[in-house]
Amino acid sequence: MKPAQFAYHAPTRLEELLQLLADGAGEARVLAGGQSLVPMMNFRLATPETLVDLRRVQALRELSVRAADGALLVGAGVTQARLLREPAVQAGFPLLAAGVAHVGHPQIRSRGTVCGSLAHSDPTAELPALALAHDARMTIARAPRRREFPPGSTNRTQPWNSQSERRELAADDFLVSYYETAVEPGELLEQVAFPPLPDGAGWSFRELARRHGDFALAGAIAVVAPGRHARLVLFGVGDRARRIASVEELLLRAPAADAVPGDAAALLEQIRTQVPALVAAAVNPSGDVHASADYRRELAGTLAVTAIAEALERAR
């Protein structure tokens, strides 16, 4: 199959890109890496009237560590491959590096973007789960709602108002449901900020896929600093990646592993006995040709226990 016709724009300025999206009145879509959008267009599951390609916008290529809080800033033009090659990511964001290495294959990651994966919001994708585990924050931009010229003005050399509107959302508010986020038609996910994990926290990324590089059947991410900080995120077992509050409470009540000798073993035992049931009660997987709902529910519990144990081991 070949895609249906569409109009194509590849502007160089961010304001122009935002205006093109706004003018598209819901029929214009962002083209980032195209690794999810183009397959859908080849099958004509998606037939957008207009594509606005962000590849020429230099301002969206930002990939840096913010001095103020050490957060990793990733612009909409940053590919998954570039993120993995970045020394600051390998050194300072090992959970992100471990997780993104599971996204597809090198040929996909060389075009697919970090923000594109978040905006696409596949329930089995790694990046939305990584965003939750990192307490990431998303910046959404749009052109000003109305473009007005002063009456009688003839100077239209600056048609794009530089006062773009921006809002910032926490990952949990950004992700909505299956293939749905808080990004509205005409808007751009401009940037995502991943704060570093808390000092001394251990982490683990676990997923099971039928073949290397496939979308996961289910996955679990744990970030734990005993008694201080706990994140358990599951993906592939519901409409979107979610934190599991009941398990996080259990981990927060847990004493630091070295507080009392023997506590660490007792804690692990408690996790092994209690977490699978807490997970099973919190997730809502569906079955498909790859795995039944029951299998995914049980797998989620197993992956959660394994991830928490590994994160505890890595915690200092």
Place this chain on the structure above:
Amino acid sequence: MSEQLPIRLTVNGAELSAEVEPRLLLSDFIRHRAGLTGTHVGCEHGVCGACTVLVDGEPQRSCLVFAVQADGAEVETVEGLAAPGAELHALQQAFHEEHGMQCGFCTSGFLMTSAALLREHPHPSDAQLLDAISGNLCRCTGYQNIIRAVRSAEAKLAAQAGDGTPAAAPAGDADGA
């Protein structure tokens, strides 16, 4: 027909200019407009890897890129590995010697993926090699000979470059690509 857009790109070093419909896939541009049919098209949704080419040095699915997106890019296809009639590229020679192909449908994709891998990592670990070729499907060979061929090409390229680094042992029995 919808609006045509001008593009300029290099394919295997030769500069090409063309007017294309935005919906023209790079894979179709390469095959039908540039006449380079060594790039194969299998699934057209990014899964099989037969259409893999290098865009600005990185392996990419040409079926998931519009030709307009390749405006200004340097594209390399399997035809760029060795000129017609010239000596084969080390990878092509190794695939031949190690029986890294049967029907050959997947082969150009494997060659381009492996070419990119060996440029970035002249001596890849088993994990790097398997990760690289995991994005290419082969219905014939069972992959073991492809892995041997890449290891053999690694040694040939190292010898050509005269870096003297011994190649790692063949990873013939490494598990599931």
